Amino acid sequence: MSAPMVKAERVQKSFGRLHVLKGVSLEVAPGEVVCMIGPSGSGKSTFLRCINHLEKIDAGRLWVDGELVGYRQVGDKLYEQRDADICRDRAEIGMVFQRFNLFGHMTALENVIEAPVHVKKVRKREAGEQARALLARVGLADKVDSYPAQLSGGQQQRVAIARALAMKPKLMLFDEPTSALDPELVGEVLDVMKGLALDFKTTMIVVTHEMGFAREAADRVLMMDDGRIIEEGTPQHFFDDPREERTKQFLSAIL
Amino acid sequence: MVTSDTAEPVPADEIKAIPVRHPGRWVAAAIILILGAALAKSLATNHRFEWGVVKHYFFSDQVLRGLVVTLELTALSMAIGIAIGVVLAIMRLSPNPLVSSASWIYIWVFRGTPVLVQILFWGFISALYPSFSLGIPFGPQFVHFSANSLITPFVAGMLALGLNEGAYMAEIVRAGFISVEEGQTEAAQSLGMTRLLTMRRIILPQAMRVIIPPTGNETISMLKTTSLVSVIAVTDLLYSVEIIYARTYQTIPLLIVASLWYLIVTSVLSFGQYYVERYYARGSSRELPDTPLQRLRRNLRIRHEYS
Numbered sequence: 001m002s003a004p005m006v007k008a009e010r011v012q013k014s015f016g017r018l019h020v021l022k023g024v025s026l027e028v029a030p031g032e033v034v035c036m037i038g039p040s041g042s043g044k045s046t047f048l049r050c051i052n053h054l055e056k057i058d059a060g061r062l063w064v065d066g067e068l069v070g071y072r073q074v075g076d077k078l079y080e081q082r083d084a085d086i087c088r089d090r091a092e093i094g095m096v097f098q099r100f101n102l103f104g105h106m107t108a109l110e111n112v113i114e115a116p117v118h119v120k121k122v123r124k125r126e127a128g129e130q131a132r133a134l135l136a137r138v139g140l141a142d143k144v145d146s147y148p149a150q151l152s153g154g155q156q157q158r159v160a161i162a163r164a165l166a167m168k169p170k171l172m173l174f175d176e177p178t179s180a181l182d183p184e185l186v187g188e189v190l191d192v193m194k195g196l197a198l199d200f201k202t203t204m205i206v207v208t209h210e211m212g213f214a215r216e217a218a219d220r221v222l223m224m225d226d227g228r229i230i231e232e233g234t235p236q237h238f239f240d241d242p243r244e245e246r247t248k249q250f251l252s253a254i255l
Numbered sequence: 256m257v258t259s260d261t262a263e264p265v266p267a268d269e270i271k272a273i274p275v276r277h278p279g280r281w282v283a284a285a286i287i288l289i290l291g292a293a294l295a296k297s298l299a300t301n302h303r304f305e306w307g308v309v310k311h312y313f314f315s316d317q318v319l320r321g322l323v324v325t326l327e328l329t330a331l332s333m334a335i336g337i338a339i340g341v342v343l344a345i346m347r348l349s350p351n352p353l354v355s356s357a358s359w360i361y362i363w364v365f366r367g368t369p370v371l372v373q374i375l376f377w378g379f380i381s382a383l384y385p386s387f388s389l390g391i392p393f394g395p396q397f398v399h400f401s402a403n404s405l406i407t408p409f410v411a412g413m414l415a416l417g418l419n420e421g422a423y424m425a426e427i428v429r430a431g432f433i434s435v436e437e438g439q440t441e442a443a444q445s446l447g448m449t450r451l452l453t454m455r456r457i458i459l460p461q462a463m464r465v466i467i468p469p470t471g472n473e474t475i476s477m478l479k480t481t482s483l484v485s486v487i488a489v490t491d492l493l494y495s496v497e498i499i500y501a502r503t504y505q506t507i508p509l510l511i512v513a514s515l516w517y518l519i520v521t522s523v524l525s526f527g528q529y530y531v532e533r534y535y536a537r538g539s540s541r542e543l544p545d546t547p548l549q550r551l552r553r554n555l556r557i558r559h560e561y562s
Contacts, residue, residue: 087448090444093445095442097442101439101442103461105535115446147537164445167446
């Protein structure tokens with residue numbers, strides 16, 4: 001097996017006195033699609049945000065593509081990374097948010113070319129062509145000049161996916177990408193994500209409750225509860241015979 | 256079934272109903288017309304308004320020069336105020352407690368004392384610091400200036416107004432920053448944008464929508480506040496007409512000259528504000544509102560179609 005894309009060892013995180021992650025260990029191989037499920041407050045989103053250093057971990061170690069997240073190790077000493085290095089690492093990880101977080105003052109096209117032009121210094125024309133191709137891939141070729149406020153939730157989330165892909169990330173993180181959508185718009189976003197997983201072999205970590213998506217696209221499912229991964233296995237395992245009582249309860253509540 | 260079958264079918268033609276009467280509105284309109292007529296009569300017949308004198312001085316060189324000084328003072332003071340305001344707002348949000356409290360103290364001092372007093376302070380600055388020099392703090396000095404040559408009355412007025420405005424602009428800019436959702440910053444960060452780039456490309460443009468309307472008000476307010484610099488003998492619009500009526504004793508008509516000019520400039524500024532707001536509103540609503548010109552054209556078209 002090749003080196004893991006993401007490796008976590010006993011990662012811990014607290015917000016003040018609230019102990020959110022209580023030792024999460026995990027390996028994700030390149031090209032693997034992992035779904036994380038679990039009740040709200042179980043730490044799924046926090047763990048995802050730790051991976052691109054939007055949150056700082058308190059204990060344990062976290063690597064992306066063999067490099068420590070947020071720190072530099074020299075001998076047995078850890079140095080905090082400088083801002084510029086953190087930004088460089090983040091640029092290689094795409095993230096899609098529950099609330100889309102599209103830049104409201106920019107059109108769909110401007111949203112997609114923003115980071116390639118200003119972070120990667122790609123020429124604007126080149127970035128524009130790539131952006132049009134990406135927007136076409138998520139089925140929004142005719143919406144390039146629309147502002148986010150003129151798009152439906154599902155369309156906004158597809159623009160957000162295109163925006164993340166424009167940086168050609170080696171890893172994509174999805175933080176409940178369909179939870180803020182009207183039920184009839186969930187399908188269009190999941191279809192785009194399935195395409196990424198199955199056709200493009202993108203490494204993906206998806207926090208979601210969409211078990212249908214997990215069954216079709218995920219290689220592995222992790223169940224988190226109270227800051228720990230309590231069960232993991234294939235999607236089929238979770239459908240057929242989940243082991244833990246907590247998992248059974250949770251699945252019967254969402255299915 | 257939603258509609259009932261038994262009733263007569265509803266006629267499809269336009270509704271012609273008798274409108275509700277509003278006698279109160281008619282009474283109010285009549286009162287306003289009467290008061291307006293009385294005011295118009297007074298303006299036209301009270302010879303003490305001396306409209307001839309107003310006309311004579313309206314475009315006189317001295318008044319126009321004063322107007323230019325007022326405009327310069329407004330523009331420069333607002334520029335200083337906005338620059339200081341942005342810096343103070345960013346300082347206020349700094350994680351360093353010394354930096355954020357420095358900003359707080361600045362705002363406390365400059366907002367807590369009357370601007371007229373601040374103008375007088377700057378006007379008399381040479382009594383406090385007779386000379387300025389450029390050099391290394393506590394070390395050698397390279398260049399010397401006397402306060403009176405460096406800080407002319409105009410510069411004193413500009414500094415006083417600009418530094419004072421900075422305190423107000425800081426709060427306006429800060430309100431703009433916190434009006435932008437945190438998700439915007441996170442999205443920018445997740446794309447690898449630095450803090451500075453995020454501020455410049457993502458936060459500031461969206462904060463502008465909240466910052467612009469009160470800044471327009473501040474500019475209009477500044478235009479009028481500049482008249483206070485007449486106390487330190489800056490020949491702005493007000494001081495120019497004061498100089499004239501000190502000589503001719505035509506106080507009222509000259510004050511009218513100044514007031515009309517302030518009104519004209521304020522109107523132009525309000526008009527400009529509308530267009531700047533419209534520019535920064537892009538993306539925030541589905542459709543941009545019509546400009547006054549577009550509205551006028553549409554109204555004319557409708558009227559044309561009905562006639």
